[in-house]
Amino acid sequence: MSYQTKSFADPAVALTLRGAAALAEGEAALAASHFTTAALLAPHRASIWHNLAEARRALGQSAGAAQAYRHALRLRPAYPKAWTGLAALLLKSRRSKVAARAAMRALALDPGFAEAWSVAGSILLDRRAMERLPIVLRRAVRLAPDNPLPWLALAGGLGKTVEPALPLACVQRAVALAPDRPAGYVNHAGLLIRLGRLDAAQALHGRLRRLAPLEGHAEAGDSLAATLRGDFATALSLARHSLVLQPASPAALINLSLAEHGSGMTEPARRGNERALALQPESDIARFNLSMVLLAEGDFAKGWRLYESRWRMEHVAYPAHAPHWTGGNPAGRSLLLVAEQGQGDTLQFVRYAPMLAALGAQVHLMVQPALVRLLSGLPGIASVRSLTEPPPACDACIPLLSLPLVFGTGLATIPASVPYLSSSGQERAAWKRRLDGSPGGEGGLKVGLVWAGSAHDDQFVAHMVDRRRSLPLSALAPLAGIPGVRFYSLQKGPPASEACPPGLDLVDWMDEVEDFADTAALVAELDLVISVDTSVCHLAGALGRPVWMLSRHDACWRWLRDRSDSPWYPTMRLFRQDRPGDWPPVILRVRTALERWAMP
Incomplete structure (x- = not known):
């Protein structure tokens, strides 16, 4: 008897075939209905329960899918497809250890099963085992070179570990293998967006519209x-x-x-x-x-x-220099606080380090190199090291931006006592003599300016944020000519070389500034800092100096909504854009405020 003839004679088989066709067409609800009826007719067939589990997983019915997978495995314990499906489901439910055991069962039963290797790769990705991940995913690709799914998984695994050419080649291979499936184009376009190739991504979106309108x-x-x-x-x-x-x-x-x-x-x-x-x-x-x-x-x-x-x-990878610290009594413990993200983030959240020391902890810091000398002056800190140095031996470690969670910081309990940073008295005195000796420096209002952040050319999303938060020096032209005000550059990097607009006399000594300790000494002797949302505004706030921050319309979360002050920095005033990209009204408001301050 042929398979087709049997399918008409056996209603359960016929329903299973209809369900498989529906699932392949993306009609998971219809497929689940067919498979459920088939399971009622033939409850002893493990393959039907496996198919039902797949349909329920596609519908997002995690509990029902798990129940069906496990029933299939009770009927047929040596069923690698069911073990693999269960592993994928467990991973999606954040049970990566149990998922790993299920995937290993599948691979023990069938070491050549490509889908099981692909799920194992996803588990490694979830557990951030980045070194092993490409090895596992390449195995899946070798086992099933004509299956687009392992190629897409490999592209995802390589995306965080290698040069862009390899993951791009993988998604292009997946598209070539299945040119009629949207998944490859979606992944390809997503990778292009992460790489900053927006025009190329939008060209692919045009193909997607035609393929799946x-x-x-x-x-x-x-x-x-x-x-x-x-x-x-x-x-x-x-x-x-x-x-x-x-x-x-x-x-x-x-x-x-x-x-x-x-x-x-x-x-x-x-x-x-x-x-x-x-x-x-x-x-x-x-x-x-x-x-x-x-x-x-x-x-x-x-x-x-x-x-x-x-x-x-x-x-x-979460900092793994020592066991993770998630709170509790820190007294008598040595804790390593690790910087993450930008230098401004470190300056903002390092305020928690002396608090831990005051509670009896031995506190060590690992921070960006340019901050080491400045933060070495924090009270009660055992050591300050660069992120490029070997870490000290400690009982536990925690990233700086996880400290507000550990301390249970609320809006009303932000530790906002300033200054919590200070600069060398000798260096301050040297800057004071220099400032007082500059033309217009004695008796006038001394104002530091920062008009651009770091471009982050190697991080596309951060680069796009920087384009919105920064402005050209020419945009500050309306500040020129305010009587009794003298401007000093605090700008570093390529924007520091921009031509000064006519009438805006700007003193620039930043070539002599080597690190944040130098900048802090200069800022401490200024009357005011005007800065875009970058590390210098955090520095000024931490030093307790008056600082006016120019904020883009889509402001960072830390500046809250619809406020002109900051609970993090009592000496800060915010000047916000009313519309995205609209800086001129902001600069005019700053000029008006400066004129009022400088009035005799």
């Missing part, structure tokens, strides 16, 4: 690109269209929430991320984006906890 992938990708460019109005329009096409898509909700957050629509952004998490509880991107919204709203109780998802979202 009703799925909204292209609109979602174009919305993300517009958000990165700071074109939030366009991003909102595209994201809303994408959500109409994919009303239950977590990715579409996340993209819309990003555009809403950038536009200052915090309440819709919060609801969108919460809905995305309800649909996809394992989404670290939604969890991280929600933390940004909550922190900007001042909801620190929930925000700090969700902010820890930054490690999983980026697949960056």
Whole structure:
């Protein structure tokens, strides 16, 4: 009897074939219905329960899928496909250790099963075992060179570890193997966006629109690109269209929430991320984006906890110099505090180091090289080392930006006593003599200027943020000619060489400044610092000096919403953009405020 003839004679087989066809067409609900009926007719067949589990997993029904996988394995314990599906499901539910055991069972039963190797690679990616990850994923590709899924997995695994050419080649191979499937194009475009090749990504989105016009992938990708460019109005329009096409898509909700957050629509952004998490509880991107919204709203109780998802979202290794410290009595313990992100972040959150020392901990710091000399003056700190040096032996370690969570910091309990940093009296005296001896320096208002942050050319997302927070020196031309005001450059890097606009007399001694200790001594002798959102405004705030920060419209979470002051820095005043990219009104408000201050 042929297989086709048997399928008509056996209703369970016929239903299984219909379910498989429906699942292949993306109709998971219909497939689950067919497989459920087939299981009722033939409950002893493990393959039917496995198929039902696959359909339920596609529908996001984790509990029902796990139940079906386990029933299949009770009927047939040596079933590598079912072990692999269960492993993938457990991984999605954040149970990576149990998932790893299931994947190993699958590979023990069938060492040549490519899908099991691919899931094992995903587990390594989740556990940030980045060195082993490409080895495992390459094994999957060798076993199934004509299957696009291992190629896509390998592209994801290589994306954080190697030059861009290799992951790009992998997604291009996946597209070539399945040119009629949207997944390859979506992954390819996403990788191009992360690399900053927005125009190339949008060209791929055009192909996606033709291939899957009703799925909204292209609109979602174009919305993300517009958000990165700071074109939030366009991003909102595209994201809303994408959500109409994919009303239950977590990715579409996340993209819309990003555009809403950038536009200052915090309440819709919060609801969108919460809905995305309800649909996809394992989404670290939604969890991280929600933390940004909550922190900007001042909801620190929930925000700090969700902010820890930054490690999983980026697949960056958590500092492993010593066991992780998650709180408790620090007295008598040696703790290593490790810098992360930018130098401004270190300056902001290093305030917690003396607090730990006061509680009886022996506190060590590992920070960016340019901060070592300045932070060596913190009271009660046992040692300060560069991130490039070997770490000291310690009982436990914690990243600096996890300290607010450990301390339970709320909006009303921010440790905002300033100054918590200080500079060398001898260096300050040298700068004072120099400032007093400069033309107009004695008796006038001495104001330091910073107009640009670090370009972050090697990190595209950070680079795009810098383009929105920075401005050219020429934009400060309206500050020229204010009687009784003398300007001094605090700018480092390529923007320091920009031509000064006519009439804006700017003294520049920054070639003689080697590190933040030097900058701190100069800032301590100024009357005011005017800076974009970069490390110098944190430095001035930590020194207790008056600082006016020029804030982009889509301000960083730490500056909260709709405030002209900062609970982190009592001496700070914020001048915010009313519209994205609109700096001239901000500079005019700064001029007016300066004129009032400088009036005799």
